[in-house]
Amino acid sequence: MSSVSPVSTAAPSVIKVQKTEQAFLSLKGLHKSFGPYEVLHDVSLEMHKGEVLAIIGPSGSGKSTLLRCINQLSPPTAGSVSMDGVTIEAGCSSSRNDLVKLRRRIGMVFQSFNLFPHLTVLQNVSLAQVRTMGRSKRDADKKSLELLDRVGLANKAELYPARCSGGQQQRIAIARALALEPELMLFDEPTSALDPELGLEVLAVMKELANEGMSMIMVTHEMHFAETVSDRVVVMAEGRILEQGISREVMRNPQHERVVQFLRAVRDR
Amino acid sequence: MFDVFKAMLDGVPWTIAVTLLSFTIGCLLGFPICWLRMSPFRVISFATASLVLIIRSIPPIVWLFFVFFGAGGGLLNLSPIAAAVTGLGIITAAQMSEVYRGALSAVPVGQYEAAHVLNLNARQRFVDIILPQMLRIVVPSAATYAISLLKDSAVASTIGVTDISAVAYQVTQQTFKGIEVYTTAALLYLLLSVPVALFSRWLGATLNTRISK
Amino acid sequence: MNELLGLWWEWFPDLLQGFFLSLQVTGVCLLLGIPLGLVFALGVSAPNKAVRLIFLFVVELGRGAPALILLQYFYYGLPSAGITFSSFTAAALALAYCTGAYTSEIIRGGLEAVASGQREAADVIGLNKLDALRFIIVPQALRIAIPSLLGFSIIMFQASSLCFTIALPELVSRASAIGSNTFQYMPVLALAGIMYAVVCIPATIIVTSLEKKLGASSQT
Numbered sequence: 001m002s003s004v005s006p007v008s009t010a011a012p013s014v015i016k017v018q019k020t021e022q023a024f025l026s027l028k029g030l031h032k033s034f035g036p037y038e039v040l041h042d043v044s045l046e047m048h049k050g051e052v053l054a055i056i057g058p059s060g061s062g063k064s065t066l067l068r069c070i071n072q073l074s075p076p077t078a079g080s081v082s083m084d085g086v087t088i089e090a091g092c093s094s095s096r097n098d099l100v101k102l103r104r105r106i107g108m109v110f111q112s113f114n115l116f117p118h119l120t121v122l123q124n125v126s127l128a129q130v131r132t133m134g135r136s137k138r139d140a141d142k143k144s145l146e147l148l149d150r151v152g153l154a155n156k157a158e159l160y161p162a163r164c165s166g167g168q169q170q171r172i173a174i175a176r177a178l179a180l181e182p183e184l185m186l187f188d189e190p191t192s193a194l195d196p197e198l199g200l201e202v203l204a205v206m207k208e209l210a211n212e213g214m215s216m217i218m219v220t221h222e223m224h225f226a227e228t229v230s231d232r233v234v235v236m237a238e239g240r241i242l243e244q245g246i247s248r249e250v251m252r253n254p255q256h257e258r259v260v261q262f263l264r265a266v267r268d269r
Numbered sequence: 270m271f272d273v274f275k276a277m278l279d280g281v282p283w284t285i286a287v288t289l290l291s292f293t294i295g296c297l298l299g300f301p302i303c304w305l306r307m308s309p310f311r312v313i314s315f316a317t318a319s320l321v322l323i324i325r326s327i328p329p330i331v332w333l334f335f336v337f338f339g340a341g342g343g344l345l346n347l348s349p350i351a352a353a354v355t356g357l358g359i360i361t362a363a364q365m366s367e368v369y370r371g372a373l374s375a376v377p378v379g380q381y382e383a384a385h386v387l388n389l390n391a392r393q394r395f396v397d398i399i400l401p402q403m404l405r406i407v408v409p410s411a412a413t414y415a416i417s418l419l420k421d422s423a424v425a426s427t428i429g430v431t432d433i434s435a436v437a438y439q440v441t442q443q444t445f446k447g448i449e450v451y452t453t454a455a456l457l458y459l460l461l462s463v464p465v466a467l468f469s470r471w472l473g474a475t476l477n478t479r480i481s482k
Numbered sequence: 483m484n485e486l487l488g489l490w491w492e493w494f495p496d497l498l499q500g501f502f503l504s505l506q507v508t509g510v511c512l513l514l515g516i517p518l519g520l521v522f523a524l525g526v527s528a529p530n531k532a533v534r535l536i537f538l539f540v541v542e543l544g545r546g547a548p549a550l551i552l553l554q555y556f557y558y559g560l561p562s563a564g565i566t567f568s569s570f571t572a573a574a575l576a577l578a579y580c581t582g583a584y585t586s587e588i589i590r591g592g593l594e595a596v597a598s599g600q601r602e603a604a605d606v607i608g609l610n611k612l613d614a615l616r617f618i619i620v621p622q623a624l625r626i627a628i629p630s631l632l633g634f635s636i637i638m639f640q641a642s643s644l645c646f647t648i649a650l651p652e653l654v655s656r657a658s659a660i661g662s663n664t665f666q667y668m669p670v671l672a673l674a675g676i677m678y679a680v681v682c683i684p685a686t687i688i689v690t691s692l693e694k695k696l697g698a699s700s701q702t
Binding site: 323325328329331332334338422438447450 | 543641667675687
């Protein structure tokens with residue numbers, strides 16, 4: 001077990017910044033506890049612009065929590081999140097302004113879509129553009145239609161979400177997130193609530209997005225997708241990162257015993 | 270302020286009496302109404318359902334006037350409190366029959382079937398199996414209704430029962446301290462509802478622990 | 483029987499005026515009271531503890547006091563502080579407060595029933611708290627609350643009969659006046675009762691079926 005020492009000295013490690021290129025996103029020493037339960041334990045991670053990261057691991061390993069810590073949907077108990085110059089330190093209430101700045105640049109797609117059921121598909125995609133980006137309704141709708149067209153659903157614009165299949169709803173959710181022109185997209189098990197067949201159409205959209213150079217972090221159970229689409233795979237268990245590296249290498253030749261076990265269990269399914 | 274409070278206390282026993290008596294009548298009368306409502310004969314159950322709906326669709330004050338001035342004045346000569354208790358008792362019975370019906374239908378069908386399979390007779394099936402489960406569901410709704418009945422009992426003041434509301438009106442006319450008087454009245458009603466809520470919580474907890482044991 | 487119908491025919495125009503006034507009071511109190519209920523509901527779930535306690539007190543007082551006491555408070559009580567209302571204004575304000583207190587609980591239930599994912603989604607697309615409430619949470623909460631709000635409106639229509647005690651010439655006042663003039667209490671009260679029932683019975687049936695329909699659809 002090569003676990004990091006649990007002593008949480010909030011020391012920002014100087015050694016890690018020795019890379020040639022400044023990291024686009026960097027998480028340092030993230031901890032997250034819900035009451036007495038520590039869900040994340042000293043997680044540090046860096047990624048470059050345009051990189052596609054897949055986070056895998058057994059359920060309850062803290063993958064989704066990590067994602068939610070990145071956009072501060074559930075703020076970490078300790079540690080910091082930096083993205084392109086904006087840094088949010090846990091526990092600092094002063095960075096409210098920075099929080100908005102950070103959020104604005106990160107899009108998120110949920111496992112359960114979370115479309116707004118009382119708004120049409122078009123309104124779902126347009127609302128935030130009008131309210132937070134100051135776009136006129138006409139410009140917003142135009143942009144929304146372009147995005148809906150891109151995910152193959154322009155013909156559903158006037159329907160309510162309930163009239164669309166799960167796969168369609170998730171593609172709409174992706175369009176909604178893209179409408180705000182994010183620099184980083186977070187996907188929280190985007191296909192877990194879908195039948196495999198419907199999941200494929202969502203994965204196709206995600207793959208296209210990755211090919212266009214979008215920076216993406218996804219929590220997923222789709223091992224094949226993780227291996228073929230992502231640049232790097234991060235394996236988590238019990239709130240820690242066990243192993244990370246080039247997707248193919250981690251998937252084919254894992255080093256850590258716990259990871260070998262996990263991958264075997266998933267493949268045998 | 271203290272004088273006002275003391276004068277107001279005179280109304281409390283009447284408010285309690287009207288509430289308790291009409292609640293008791295309603296709880297008892299609710300059973301036969303519920304039984305008729307669930308009759309296998311469509312005519313009977315429909316007629317009962319219609320009656321319950323009619324009773325609930327006419328304001329309490331109209332029922333009280335009807336009993337007091339109508340029946341009381343012409344035929345029976347009821348005292349104000351008797352009229353109030355009769356009128357509110359009938360309304361409560363209609364409400365409680367619905368509470369009972371809801372509770373009965375909330376007991377899973379499997380419980381009836383199991384009681385049958387055990388060869389219990391009709392009385393045993395009801396008293397030993399269904400009733401205890403039903404009560405657990407009835408208690409909270411009955412308590413909520415009792416509290417709203419306590420407040421509805423204020424209409425008894427309109428036919429001359431000297432309850433809290435009636436006293437409030439009298440004292441206001443005499444002292445012109447309307448704000449103190451009506452604030453006291455509101456607080457008295459609030460205070461009276463507290464024991465009902467506590468009792469219901471205690472009873473609910475007792476019934477629940479008996480089930481979980 | 484003919485005699486009864488004759489009396490009813492004679493009284494009906496007078497009672498009808500009272501009936502419309504009852505409807506009017508109910509309409510005004512709902513129009514003021516339901517928005518007030520929304521404000522109360524938001525106040526009771528405010529993040530600030532002091533604000534929450536104040537709203538909780540206001541709501542509990544409105545729910546704990548009989549509507550009759552509230553009406554008389556506004557009509558007989560406030561004049562001792564130099565505030566005088568016409569019986570219509572007193573009725574509208576008192577019943578609006580009552581409506582606000584009761585509907586705040588209904589609306590709060592609706593707010594809580596909106597899935598937590600909706601808040602999160604509003605959050606990640608960058609809507610601020612107020613926009614999230616206005617465009618996402620409140621519209622859905624009200625939609626959930628509609629059957630209960632309609633059911634409550636029927637109760638308020640019946641409660642408007644209490645305005646009799648503050649000399650508002652609504653349906654019960656007029657019926658009781660006719661009764662005391664003619665001593666024909668039974669027939670006039672029966673007619674008044676029928677007029678309430680004509681509104682409340684169909685309304686209750688509609689609300690019940692609406693509740694069933696929405697209850698069934700929300701389970702899928």
